[in-house]
Amino acid sequence: MRPQPPPGTPVPVCGMSAGGCDGAADWPADVSDGSSLPAVELPRKRKGDMEERLSMDCKMEDDLSRSEEEDQQVKIKCFREPHRQIEKRRRDKMNNLIDELSAMIPACQPMAQKPDKLTVLRKAVQHLKALKVGTSSAFADSTNKPSILPQDDLRQLLLRQAADGFMLVVSCDRAKILFISESVSKILNFSLLELTGQSLFDLIHPKDINKVKEQLSSWEYPQEHMIDAATGLQVQTDAPIKPTHLSSGAWRSFFCRMKHSRVAGKQEEKHQLPCTAKKKDTSRYCTLHCTGYMRSCPSSQLDSEGDAETPSLSCLVMLCRPLPHGSPQSPKHINAKPSAFVTRCAIDGKFTFVEQQATTVIGYLPQEVLGTSCYEYFHQDDLQHLAEKHRQVLRSKEKIETQCYKFKTKYGSYVSLQSQWFSFTNPWTKEVEFIVSSNRVMSGPGHIKDEEAGRLKAMQEEIPIIPSLSNGVGTMIYAGSIGTQIANELIDSYRVNSSPSSGASSPFGSTNEKCPLVSPPISTSASSGGGAASSSSQSDSRTAAGASSATADSSGQVSQLDLDGMVVPALSSFSSDEAAMAVIMSLLETEVNVGQPGDYEDLHWPF
Amino acid sequence: MTTDKEKRRAISREAARRRRRVESEVFEDLSRLLPLQQSVRDHLDKPSVIRLTLSYIRMHTLLTGKTGTKAEASHKVKCGQVTDGQMIRHEFNGGYGEEEEKERYDADASEETNMYLRILEGFLMVLSTEGDMIYLSENVSKYMGLTQAELMGHNIFEFSHPCDHEELRNNLRVTAEEVWSGEKRDFVMRIKSTLTHKGRSANLKSATWKVLHCQGRSKVCVAPSSVSCLLLTCQPLPLSHTLLSTQTFTSQHSMDMRFTYCDQRMTLLLGYSTEELLGRSIYDLCHTRDTNCLTKNHFNLCFKSQSVSGRYRMLVRGGGYVWVESHSAVIPNAHSSKSRPGANQPLCILCVTYVLSGVEEPSLQLSLDQTVHI
Numbered sequence: 001m002r003p004q005p006p007p008g009t010p011v012p013v014c015g016m017s018a019g020g021c022d023g024a025a026d027w028p029a030d031v032s033d034g035s036s037l038p039a040v041e042l043p044r045k046r047k048g049d050m051e052e053r054l055s056m057d058c059k060m061e062d063d064l065s066r067s068e069e070e071d072q073q074v075k076i077k078c079f080r081e082p083h084r085q086i087e088k089r090r091r092d093k094m095n096n097l098i099d100e101l102s103a104m105i106p107a108c109q110p111m112a113q114k115p116d117k118l119t120v121l122r123k124a125v126q127h128l129k130a131l132k133v134g135t136s137s138a139f140a141d142s143t144n145k146p147s148i149l150p151q152d153d154l155r156q157l158l159l160r161q162a163a164d165g166f167m168l169v170v171s172c173d174r175a176k177i178l179f180i181s182e183s184v185s186k187i188l189n190f191s192l193l194e195l196t197g198q199s200l201f202d203l204i205h206p207k208d209i210n211k212v213k214e215q216l217s218s219w220e221y222p223q224e225h226m227i228d229a230a231t232g233l234q235v236q237t238d239a240p241i242k243p244t245h246l247s248s249g250a251w252r253s254f255f256c257r258m259k260h261s262r263v264a265g266k267q268e269e270k271h272q273l274p275c276t277a278k279k280k281d282t283s284r285y286c287t288l289h290c291t292g293y294m295r296s297c298p299s300s301q302l303d304s305e306g307d308a309e310t311p312s313l314s315c316l317v318m319l320c321r322p323l324p325h326g327s328p329q330s331p332k333h334i335n336a337k338p339s340a341f342v343t344r345c346a347i348d349g350k351f352t353f354v355e356q357q358a359t360t361v362i363g364y365l366p367q368e369v370l371g372t373s374c375y376e377y378f379h380q381d382d383l384q385h386l387a388e389k390h391r392q393v394l395r396s397k398e399k400i401e402t403q404c405y406k407f408k409t410k411y412g413s414y415v416s417l418q419s420q421w422f423s424f425t426n427p428w429t430k431e432v433e434f435i436v437s438s439n440r441v442m443s444g445p446g447h448i449k450d451e452e453a454g455r456l457k458a459m460q461e462e463i464p465i466i467p468s469l470s471n472g473v474g475t476m477i478y479a480g481s482i483g484t485q486i487a488n489e490l491i492d493s494y495r496v497n498s499s500p501s502s503g504a505s506s507p508f509g510s511t512n513e514k515c516p517l518v519s520p521p522i523s524t525s526a527s528s529g530g531g532a533a534s535s536s537s538q539s540d541s542r543t544a545a546g547a548s549s550a551t552a553d554s555s556g557q558v559s560q561l562d563l564d565g566m567v568v569p570a571l572s573s574f575s576s577d578e579a580a581m582a583v584i585m586s587l588l589e590t591e592v593n594v595g596q597p598g599d600y601e602d603l604h605w606p607f
Numbered sequence: 608m609t610t611d612k613e614k615r616r617a618i619s620r621e622a623a624r625r626r627r628r629v630e631s632e633v634f635e636d637l638s639r640l641l642p643l644q645q646s647v648r649d650h651l652d653k654p655s656v657i658r659l660t661l662s663y664i665r666m667h668t669l670l671t672g673k674t675g676t677k678a679e680a681s682h683k684v685k686c687g688q689v690t691d692g693q694m695i696r697h698e699f700n701g702g703y704g705e706e707e708e709k710e711r712y713d714a715d716a717s718e719e720t721n722m723y724l725r726i727l728e729g730f731l732m733v734l735s736t737e738g739d740m741i742y743l744s745e746n747v748s749k750y751m752g753l754t755q756a757e758l759m760g761h762n763i764f765e766f767s768h769p770c771d772h773e774e775l776r777n778n779l780r781v782t783a784e785e786v787w788s789g790e791k792r793d794f795v796m797r798i799k800s801t802l803t804h805k806g807r808s809a810n811l812k813s814a815t816w817k818v819l820h821c822q823g824r825s826k827v828c829v830a831p832s833s834v835s836c837l838l839l840t841c842q843p844l845p846l847s848h849t850l851l852s853t854q855t856f857t858s859q860h861s862m863d864m865r866f867t868y869c870d871q872r873m874t875l876l877l878g879y880s881t882e883e884l885l886g887r888s889i890y891d892l893c894h895t896r897d898t899n900c901l902t903k904n905h906f907n908l909c910f911k912s913q914s915v916s917g918r919y920r921m922l923v924r925g926g927g928y929v930w931v932e933s934h935s936a937v938i939p940n941a942h943s944s945k946s947r948p949g950a951n952q953p954l955c956i957l958c959v960t961y962v963l964s965g966v967e968e969p970s971l972q973l974s975l976d977q978t979v980h981i
Contacts, residue, residue, distance in 0.1 A: 093654060094653070094654060094657075097654055097657040097658065097661070098657070100657075100661055101657055101660065101661060104661060104664045104665065104668075105664070117630070118629065118630060118633065121630070121633040121634065121637060122633055124637055124660055125633060125636045125637050125640065127664065128637065128640040128641075128660065128663070128664075129640065131663075131664070131667050132640070164823075164824070167719065167722065167723055167726070181719060181723075207964075207965045211853075211854050214853065253961075254854070254855075254961065255854075255932065255961050255962075255963045257963075257964070287918070287930070287963050287964075289932075291726060291727075291728070292726045293725075293726060317722065317726060318726065319723060319726040319727055323917075323918055323932070323963075342895050342896055343895070344895040344974075351975070352891065352974055352975045353894075353895045353973055353974040353975070354973060354974075355895075355973060356968075356971055356973065365972075366971075366972055366973050366974075366978075367972045367977075367978045370972075370974065370975045370978050371975055371978070424890065424898055424902070426863050426864070426888075426890075426905075427902065427905045427906050427909050428862045428863040428864070428905070428909055429863045433888060433890060434890070434891075436895055436898060
């Protein structure tokens with residue numbers, strides 16, 4: 001693997017040197033004291049020996065001169081640092097080590113004053129001797145390689161605690177379990193006795209049996225796929241791999257589900273053996289990652305050093321490690337209460353993902369709402385606040401909580417929801433790609449009463465008709481346009497490097513005059529997106545159709561006028577509620593076709 | 608006057624030499640007690656002897672210490688199996704033929720452990736809450752080039768990539784604050800390796816970075832002293848020579864995780880054709896609740912160049928989803944011309960994705976892509 005770094009990112013290069021930093025203090029250099037130990041050979045010789053693995057030229061020389069610290073004449077001068085400093089550092093380091101050591105030794109604890117170096121060392125010797133009493137003889141004997149830990153403890157540490165897996169050896173022909181390590185009892189809750197000698201297929205989830213079969217017999221299987229990581233290309237070998245190749249251990253890696261017993265394995269209370277499980281048995285399965293090697297071994301014994309020339313039995317020696325059970329990793333960002341459902345929208349508010357639980361709440365099946373804008377379901381009372389939150393979430397890295405709002409169900413009634421929104425930003429491009437919403441029901445579904453509906457209608461009648469809106473050239477002003485609009489603000493803010501100046505002359509300057517309901521573009525939005533919100537009064541106006549018809553125009557003035565005809569001021573800029581209501585009503589009820597999304601870039605909106 | 612001075616100097620020099628000799632003898636005694644091979648022992652300097660002694664003592668404390676907080680039996684079982692180890696040892700103590708049995712037991716354990724470590728394709732690391740590598744299994748040299756004796760007792764921060772230090776620190780801090788043993792850990796870290804292509808060890812100065820996938824748990828001991836540590840298995844993440852079955856597929860992505868290629872198995876398993884996927888983001892194809900998992904994976908790729916995703920759900924074309932796990936790495940773009948290394952070589956992400964389950968809830972359509980009719 002040799003990834004190269006792209007410019008300007010902290011991706012490390014495998015070929016890049018990681019050395020050269022001062023971490024290598026106190027490498028096991030040669031013991032430099034010449035008195036009772038093997039004589040120190042000439043510096044040059046040793047240096048060649050160790051320096052292949054260690055660095056720090058300076059340190060090397062220091063170590064050699066350490067024993068002569070009080071004898072100034074023999075000191076090898078080091079030109080990098082004043083020798084005094086090096087000495088001091090070394091002394092400090094040694095003192096620290098001695099202090100640490102004395103802290104670990106019980107005998108050194110209760111001393112009144114700090115014990116001297118020699119005493120600590122002597123106590124350490126005694127302590128080690130004491131520790132060795134009663135430990136296994138394999139600890140430091142000659143038959144096994146001595147290791148710093150008793151082998152049994154190491155196994156405990158490894159199998160039970162760190163790695164959380166068990167070892168499994170199965171024969172390749174019939175998947176008979178030849179060996180299984182003790183730790184399986186902790187993971188699958190079956191005992192060794194129950195499993196050894198059984199067929200592995202009794203344990204495996206029925207749907208994974210073929211997969212496992214493939215892994216066991218793949219070396220006979222003609223289609224062998226290897227992947228060459230240097231190029232990322234697949235290498236396909238059609239010839240079966242010969243048995244002689246097995247001795248080097250063909251590697252396997254796969255996932256499978258294995259049965260596990262519910263009750264922790266006490267010998268007496270054993271659950272059904274896997275092979276005697278009834279058909280109706282609702283066994284639970286856990287997913288395991290199995291990795292290992294193919295091996296040849298003599299028929300009756302498990303021998304890891306198998307005889308390659310006469311393989312009597314080939315088997316797979318594996319390590320099986322469980323993955324976390326059941327439901328997905330507890331989502332930190334996504335609030336997952338039982339009565340909640342998760343949805344995902346594109347940045348313009350169109351649903352791209354809806355969980356099935358939503359149906360019980362909103363009545364629609366996911367496929368019925370997918371592709372439609374969430375704004376189509378919002379109640380008019382809530383449009384303003386939700387549009388606000390929409391803007392906010394696109395510019396924030398935090399979760400945004402909405403207030404309670406009404407969501408229109410399939411049956412026309414409204415249900416009260418409250419949502420938590422979070423925008424996903426691509427780690428590479430740093431652009432927002434979608435919004436995740438965790439929605440929960442606040443109270444029972446509410447209905448808009450008839451009187452209310454009547455009142456709304458009355459309000460509508462009172463408001464003077466806005467001439468500009470009815471001059472529609474066949475364009476539809478859609479609730480969804482609010483979302484599209486907000487999304488476009490974001491897209492443009494990505495393209496514009498600097499904050500758009502809010503003082504820029506606005507092509508909508510004339511709008512204010514034309515449309516009496518539009519107040520000056522005072523932004524009440526808290527959005528910080530580079531001042532984009534400040535011109536939101538004009539921005540909401542753009543509909544897909546509007547843009548497309550505008551781009552067709554060559555004359556800037558004319559296009560502006562045409563657009564003005566479709567300008568619908570921003571919700572946030574209204575000074576009166578009634579006015580806002582009027583516009584929203586018109587937004588929702590005007591029947592116009594939505595044209596093709598156009599390219600807004602030519603229009604130079606001042607965002 | 609000068610002779611006096613010289614005399615005094617000579618005396619003090621002699622005294623110093625005597626002191627040093629005595630000290631060396633004690634160091635020698637100490638190093639002999641450490642279970643190390645003679646060849647290793649000969650090369651130890653004094654600080655290393657202390658370092659390894661410290662490791663030894665700490666590991667001993669860890670293994671024999673009582674785990675969990677209050678000494679409740681259920682907790683002991685839950686938190687640590689160390690007591691089992693102790694019990695087994697006690698069982699074997701005091702008895703005539705049992706010494707041999709113990710030896711055989713340990714020999715078996717040794718073999719199992721070695722096999723285990725080999726299959727694991729990684730090494731074991733025990734970290735103190737300060738980041739000291741209290742213990743490393745012997746095979747660490749196979750992955751890092753440096754040996755167990757050279758590394759043990761040193762601090763992980765000296766060997767890991769500076770950009771990963773924060774994540775490491777977080778993991779260690781949480782460990783220090785923990786009350787129960789057993790909290791799982793899973794993270795990716797870059798570590799120095801002195802191995803060359805040919806597998807030989809080079810100078811530390813020319814060390815390269817290696818990406819390790821570290822998994823494990825915390826371990827808390829209360830008695831005799833309060834000690835917490837992290838037990839980790841560290842595996843390098845290679846992608847080469849992965850044997851792909853019909854349940855595995857590969858895909859390539861640009862650095863923003865948009866598809867640039869996928870093999871035919873993906874079409875078979877998930878129903879999407881290559882053309883449909885090109886340019887689409889992987890995030891669109893997966894269950895929304897797994898966004899975090901994917902994001903973390905993506906981050907690891909951007910900053911550490913390799914990652915293991917953990918389980919997540921990929922939506923199947925006609926409906927439903929499958930559980931998958933991806934092993935990914937950043938590689939130079941295969942389709943670009945071979946430019947000189949170091950030049951601005953375009954990168955891409957290579958993913959090997961294992962399908963873990965069958966298609967779940969096949970009738971369920973959750974995303975926009977699933978609803979588009981073929």
